[in-house]
Amino acid sequence: MTSPPPSSAAAGPTVALFVTCLADLFRPTAAFAALRLLERAGCTVTVPPRQTCCGQPAFTNGDRDLARDQAWFMVEALEAELVDYVVAPSGSCASHIRHHYPALLEHDPDMVKRARHLSKKTYELTSFLVDILGWTDVEARLDATVTYHDTCSGLRELGIHDQPRALLAKVAGLDVKELSAPEECCGFGGSFTLKYPEISGRMVTDKAENIEATGADMILGGDMGCLLNIAGMLKRRGSAVQVRHVAEVLAGMTDGPAIGEPSENR
Amino acid sequence: MHVSSRQFKDNARKAVTDDNLRQSLATMKTGFRARRGEAVAALPEFEALREAGRAMKNHTLENLDHYLERFEAKVIESGGHVHWAPDAEAARRAVLGICRAHGAKLVTKGKSMVTEEIELNAFLEKNDIESVETDLGEYIIQLRQEQPSHIIAPAIHVRKSEVADLFREHHAGLPADRPLDEPRALLDEARAVLRERFLSADVGITGANMLVAETGSTVIVTNEGNGDLTQLLPRVHVVVTSIDKVVPTLEDAATVLRLLARSATGQPMATYTTLATGPRREGDPDGPAHFHVVLVDNGRSALLDSPYREVLRCIRCAACINHCPIYGAVGGHAYGSVYPGPIGSVLTPALSSLEDAGSLPNASTLCGRCEAVCPMKIPLPRMLRQWREEEVHRSLTPESARRIMTAWSFAARHPGVYRLGTSLAGRALRFLGGRRGSLRRVPLAGEWTRVRDLPAPEPGEPFMARYKRKKKP
Ligand code: SF4
Numbered sequence: 228m229t230s231p232p233p234s235s236a237a238a239g240p241t242v243a244l245f246v247t248c249l250a251d252l253f254r255p256t257a258a259f260a261a262l263r264l265l266e267r268a269g270c271t272v273t274v275p276p277r278q279t280c281c282g283q284p285a286f287t288n289g290d291r292d293l294a295r296d297q298a299w300f301m302v303e304a305l306e307a308e309l310v311d312y313v314v315a316p317s318g319s320c321a322s323h324i325r326h327h328y329p330a331l332l333e334h335d336p337d338m339v340k341r342a343r344h345l346s347k348k349t350y351e352l353t354s355f356l357v358d359i360l361g362w363t364d365v366e367a368r369l370d371a372t373v374t375y376h377d378t379c380s381g382l383r384e385l386g387i388h389d390q391p392r393a394l395l396a397k398v399a400g401l402d403v404k405e406l407s408a409p410e411e412c413c414g415f416g417g418s419f420t421l422k423y424p425e426i427s428g429r430m431v432t433d434k435a436e437n438i439e440a441t442g443a444d445m446i447l448g449g450d451m452g453c454l455l456n457i458a459g460m461l462k463r464r465g466s467a468v469q470v471r472h473v474a475e476v477l478a479g480m481t482d483g484p485a486i487g488e489p490s491e492n493r
Numbered sequence: 494m495h496v497s498s499r500q501f502k503d504n505a506r507k508a509v510t511d512d513n514l515r516q517s518l519a520t521m522k523t524g525f526r527a528r529r530g531e532a533v534a535a536l537p538e539f540e541a542l543r544e545a546g547r548a549m550k551n552h553t554l555e556n557l558d559h560y561l562e563r564f565e566a567k568v569i570e571s572g573g574h575v576h577w578a579p580d581a582e583a584a585r586r587a588v589l590g591i592c593r594a595h596g597a598k599l600v601t602k603g604k605s606m607v608t609e610e611i612e613l614n615a616f617l618e619k620n621d622i623e624s625v626e627t628d629l630g631e632y633i634i635q636l637r638q639e640q641p642s643h644i645i646a647p648a649i650h651v652r653k654s655e656v657a658d659l660f661r662e663h664h665a666g667l668p669a670d671r672p673l674d675e676p677r678a679l680l681d682e683a684r685a686v687l688r689e690r691f692l693s694a695d696v697g698i699t700g701a702n703m704l705v706a707e708t709g710s711t712v713i714v715t716n717e718g719n720g721d722l723t724q725l726l727p728r729v730h731v732v733v734t735s736i737d738k739v740v741p742t743l744e745d746a747a748t749v750l751r752l753l754a755r756s757a758t759g760q761p762m763a764t765y766t767t768l769a770t771g772p773r774r775e776g777d778p779d780g781p782a783h784f785h786v787v788l789v790d791n792g793r794s795a796l797l798d799s800p801y802r803e804v805l806r807c808i809r810c811a812a813c814i815n816h817c818p819i820y821g822a823v824g825g826h827a828y829g830s831v832y833p834g835p836i837g838s839v840l841t842p843a844l845s846s847l848e849d850a851g852s853l854p855n856a857s858t859l860c861g862r863c864e865a866v867c868p869m870k871i872p873l874p875r876m877l878r879q880w881r882e883e884e885v886h887r888s889l890t891p892e893s894a895r896r897i898m899t900a901w902s903f904a905a906r907h908p909g910v911y912r913l914g915t916s917l918a919g920r921a922l923r924f925l926g927g928r929r930g931s932l933r934r935v936p937l938a939g940e941w942t943r944v945r946d947l948p949a950p951e952p953g954e955p956f957m958a959r960y961k962r963k964k965k966p
Contacts, residue, residue, distance in 0.1 A: 255956035289881025379860040416858025421940040428944030459945035487948030489930030
């Protein structure tokens with residue numbers, strides 16, 4: 228699908244926001260920022276109330292049965308039939324739905340049809356704004372030097388690279404510096420962090436060093452898993468670099484504490 | 494195949510703090526990766542070539558028996574012999590039989606991963622046949638009595654200064670104070686020592702990068718030229734290779750050649766590409782009097798009907814290894830298998846057992862870089878996940894992990910339970926994060942905080958609760 232269905236063309240498309248489990252628990256601001264951006268871009272946004280997690284943890288762990296149960300649950304919970312698009316502030320969750328839900332549910336003729344339908348209309352936030360809506364009218368300002376981390380699923384499974392940069396280019400006052408070794412994984416990988424902490428630690432140390440070497444005040448990205456990993460390492464190193472979801476900067480919602488930073492009114 | 498992958502975790506822990514190793518791996522990243530990148534950028538049709546390579550190899554695998562038989566017929570026609578070896582033991586026996594038939598005492602070897610896989614050197618030594626590696630990297634690790642740590646750069650973990658010390662120790666009769674600081678000096682010295690072995694060897698053993706069905710030729714690709722001397726000088730040439738190396742035509746071999754060197758070292762072509770077709774014919778200026786090919790299966794044909802079939806397209810270029818962040822962090826020896834990196838983590842469980850190699854498929858973030866650079870477009874991350882599914886299926890994963898996953902799954906399908914859980918978890922984590930805003934230590938996930946903090950959730954309820962409250966009039 229490359230353009231909104233004609234039914235909603237006049238009023239702007241309807242979008243269901245898939246919050247994702249990590250943004251829900253760790254970073255509501257990222258989800259509120261996504262909501263604000265979608266509305267500014269002219270979408271009518273709903274938040275399907277029964278949604279939880281896309282099921283990637285089970286899937287990457289090789290627990291296909293649980294991943295299938297979760298896909299089944301989410302196909303029903305996201306109610307994609309009621310909207311034009313489903314959008315998530317995460318490349319890996321959007322990619323999981325797009326690339327794996329239909330295969331996970333292929334045993335059930337009715338569900339596989341619904342899964343395919345959902346998979347075709349599911350997008351990651353920045354690529355949805357730029358590629359589908361052609362919208363880059365960001366009216367935000369931030370006087371800072373930032374760098375951007377391309378997360379693996381976003382970059383390699385969904386081709387997300389230029390879209391966040393195109394949007395960031397419209398933020399007044401912002402200076403974007405590129406990371407060296409930009410295609411290198413940060414070492415997150417879900418339960419990989421728990422199974423192989425030393426390797427994961429080595430990888431995220433390299434990433435943190437590259438981030439610090441840019442001289443940026445802030446590192447942005449589009450996937451909460453990677454951002455939690457990177458923020459955790461920067462914090463451990465005592466680094467002053469802030470970590471935020473890219474949507475927060477685009478929506479002008481950077482007043483609160485950055486990821487892993489203390490707040491005054493706990 | 495001897496595999497010690499059960500120790501992967503311990504090996505990895507030591508490897509990440511090994512400064513020597515880190516320096517070697519850093520060179521690999523800047524070297525191999527950068528050169529491959531430049532070579533690919535310089536060839537506009539590289540993507541089309543990958544697609545062509547993939548299609549050609551798929552076709553070959555669909556007709557594998559046909560092309561192997563064709564290859565065999567052509568080898569026989571040109572005066573050579575083909576030995577079918579269903580497993581490593583049969584392959585070793587076949588090689589020993591040939592050596593014995595020719596009364597061989599000394600064997601020279603070109604670089605071959607299949608002979609590493611079947612542990613040929615140790616077997617020949619046990620049977621009183623001296624076997625000398627002639628590829629510089631292989632020669633170094635043979636002197637060090639190690640396994641290769643990389644499939645195209647077997648001694649990549651060894652520093653130059655260590656090689657100099659090694660040569661001083663092993664090369665008797667040379668001045669002790671000779672300068673060995675330059676790579677060139679090391680190569681020259683190895684060559685001088687090996688020259689005499691080349692000339693006195695009874696049998697030369699090489700691998701093959703490809704087998705050409707239409708001509709019965711074997712193809713080797715090297716940068717040192719040692720492979721040519723190995724296969725031309727002795728009276729007997731034995732090619733030890735695996736059944737997945739066959740391609741239908743010379744044209745197809747050219748497709749693979751164009752992909753191989755670019756993906757491996759960033760060269761348009763390797764320095765030497767050599768075809769061997771049968772023994773020396775009348776009028777040939779040189780070549781062996783006897784030509785044998787040992788075709789090793791060792792678990793490969795069983796992959797044809799498995800979810801891992803596509804791994805048989807592999808041309809062993811090592812691009813996936815060179816770009817793997819896990820390999821880049823721990824090096825090759827940690828894997829405990831002659832095939833390290835992503836290709837190794839897919840192949841090793843297949844060639845040994847999932848019980849022995851199970852940690853390898855888990856040692857990946859599934860970042861996808863291997864698949865992105867693989868010239869044969871092998872979906873390595875999908876296969877790593879597939880092995881994980883098999884582990885769960887066969888109850889090889891820890892019971893505790895499985896229980897946590899089941900509990901999580903239950904909650905994730907019951908929004909009421911889930912909301913309560915996230916709300917409590919958020920509160921607990923924020924409490925533990927205290928004024929720091931992040932946790933130095935976290936119950937149940939201590940592995941996470943062993944190396945980094947866990948950021949606490951931001952203040953307030955989870956998004957879903959806040960959104961619901963906001964929506965209420
Ligand atoms: S899997 Fe692909 S990238 Fe890795 S060695 Fe084989 S052909 Fe090369």
